[in-house]
Amino acid sequence: MKAMMCRAFGPPESLVLQELPSPPLAPGQLRVAVHACGVNFPDLLMMQGRYQFKPPLPFAPGGEVAGVVVETGPDATGFPVGARVRCSVGHGGFADEVVVAGKQVVALPDAVDFVTGAVMGAAYGTSLHALADRAQLAPGESVLVLGATGGVGLSAVQLAKLMGARVLAAGGSDAKLAQVAAAGADAVVNYNTQDLRAAIAAFTDGKGVDVVYDTVGGSYSELALRSTAWRGRFLVVGFTAGEIPKLAANLLLLKGCAAIGVFYGDYLRREPEHGRAEFQRLMGWFESGQLKPHIHRTYPLAEASAALRAMADRQVVGxxxxxxR
Structure with a gap:
């Protein structure tokens, strides 16, 4: 098998394409030929040794894949050879095959292509879990998405609109925000050049925003928290700005609002049946054409470093x- 390996913590360019022996299958495991692997911000953090989960070196990044079952281990059931599947693997996806346990796998409908299937977990799964389960978003409510031009942020914009919310998308590039507006956001704000709190006040007629979806962290988090509505929900999703904010607890008291953590990977591990149900809900939207991911670009395996570099340099929308393969 071929894989792009991280042999020492460092930048994207430190990945090395290697030929490795295919690992044997333990009971209950499947071998999946990888046709597509989604690229996510945690891949960068893992390569730098900065993610909350640190796989032992050496490892291949890549946490979500779509492909075809090519071999089944003893006692493996539910997914025969030839089955089209989507897998949450945590890491190891930058390869032409992966070995997974059956509980990590869900069926991929024929109507969903591999590239689409590979991006439905980390981004769309996180956003659906955050908005529907953690925030209990209701139709007619307002949502502010911080970092709306990234893959996770844009998925939150799309899903919040499908759920009947009004969405204010915030990002740092006018050109990228124009694409987010075309994807359905009701309004956009460039928090590098505009007053974020003034934009929230104008969008909500001074009432404050019901739900904040924060993928960014840093200085924007407290500004958004100060502009939440009574009983608002502040979703802590990620820290792409590199700084973990220290939220003022008195703001939670004064607004009767809640700060809510969103850790999708551990949610799937702890509550797999709930995660599968949410995935089926996503599948319905994809199959019906109501939801379509914005794919910025695809890269061959040997250019996985370039994919991560594009993400690190904020060159990606969606x-x-x-x-x-």
Whole structure:
């Protein structure tokens, strides 16, 4: 098998394409030929040794893949050879095959292509879990998405609109925000050049925003928290700005609002049945054509470093995908 390996913590360019022996299958495991692997911000953090989960070196980045079952281990059931599947693997996806346990796999409908299937977990799964389960978003409510031009942020914009919310999308590039507006955001604000709190006040007629979806962290988090409505929900999703904010607890008291953590990977591990139900809800939207991911670009396996570099340099709107086959 071929894989792009991280042998020492460092920048994207430190990945090395290697030929490795295919690992044997333990009971209950499947071998999946990888046709597409979604690229996500945690891949960068893992390569730098900065993610909350640190796989032992050496490892291949890539946490979500779509492909075809090519071999089944003893006692493996539910997914025969030839089955089209989507897998949450945590890491190891920058390869032409992966070995997974059956509980990590869900069926991929024929109507969903591999590239689409590979991006439905980390981005769309996170956003659906955050908005529907953690925030209990209701139709007619307002949502502010911080970092709306990234893959996770744009998925939150799309899903919040499908759920009947009004969406204010915030980002740092006018050109990228124009694409987010075209994807359905009701309004956009460039928090590098505009007053974020003034934009929230104008969008909500001074009432404050019901839900904040924060993928960015840093200085924008407290500004958004100060502009939440009574009983607002502040979703802590990620820290792409590199700084973990220290939220003022008195603001939670004064607004009767809640700060809510969103850790999708651990949610899937702890509550797999709930995660599968949410995935089926996503599948319905994809199959009906109500939801379509914005794929910025695909990269061959040997160019996985370039994919990560594009993400690190904020050159991406929506999702990028490594396509080993």
């Amino acid at each position: 999702k990028i995908v490594v396509v080993p």
